[in-house]
Amino acid sequence: MTVASIPTSSRKRLGTLTIGQAPRADITPILAAALPEGVDCLHLGVLDGLSREDIAARYAPRAGEPVLVTRLLDGGSVTLDKAAVRRDLDGKLAELQASGCQVVLILCTGEFHGLNLDPAWLVEPDRIVPPAAAALAGDRQVGIMVPLPQQAASEAGKFAALARPPICAAASPYADGLRELERAAAELRERGAQVLLLDCMGYTEEHRRAAARASGLPVILSNALIAKLTAELLA
Structure with missing residues (x-):
């Protein structure tokens, strides 16, 4: 995969990726309180633009397999198949990098393997x-x-x-x-x-x-x- 270069800018830009839908009204205030002034934020979600029916079709939990739970824009929650979520993370991360994010934060403490960004700095809570x-x-x-x-x-x-x-x-x-x-x-x-x-x-x-x-x-x-x-x- 060709790595997109990060546009030069005097302003710092943080990208966040939730496994649910962005922006996360529960998390963004905690981020805002910690971040220095002048940082732009771009928030994306794996489930952005999807209805509950779409989510059920693409991310339904499988019996006996690891799951994750996350928040939707309406404040409700949904349980997802972890492997299906992992499948779609790379494309979303690349999108944040291509949008000029020097640092990209995953808003999930679940353990994921094989994630990588270059040159953006990937922060993985797990x-x-x-x-x-x-x-x-x-x-x-x-x-x-x-x-x-x-x-x-x-x-x-x-x-x-x-x-x-x-x-x-x-x-x-x-x-x-x-x-x-x-x-x-x-x-x-x-x-x-x-x-x-x-x-x-x-x-x-x-x-x-x-x-x-x-x-x-x-x-x-x-x-x-x-x-x-x-x-x-x-x-």
Whole structure:
């Protein structure tokens, strides 16, 4: 594939790619708070322009296969076949690069393999959040919150750097209310967690506060961590 050159510009441009539909009203405020002034943003989504019928036809989950959950423009959520999402990521990433984005951020903490951009700088949360959480936690027991129960198994491999195998609980930032998240956070504390990680870009500061309130533990918010690190590349 021929790599598109990035147009020369005095302004920095960040591209974001969600596996759902863009822009992500839940994530963009967190990004905006972290980014330096003068950064242009271009937001794309794998599901942009698709109806629920289109999404079901192209990305329907398959029995026993890994899945991802994401947000649509109407605020609703949808569960997707992970392999089908991976199939369409490269084209969207190339589109962001061709549009002049010097840095491209994937708005998903799911583990993807073989992604690459050149010369744009690709930021992949699945490569950053697990080792950062491991370094912060040290020998402490990490409790991980995921949107869907089956993701506790399908995404477990990326947390091999943790000193102890993580313990997991599920509460969707899209479909479940704060009460369910609080219940899951308290459960993780009861099972021995000493620090919590909200492992989905859809969790917000409201979710972080609810989890901390219910558990009494430090809570790492994945998208806040990624936003701050991405901002360093654009400063």
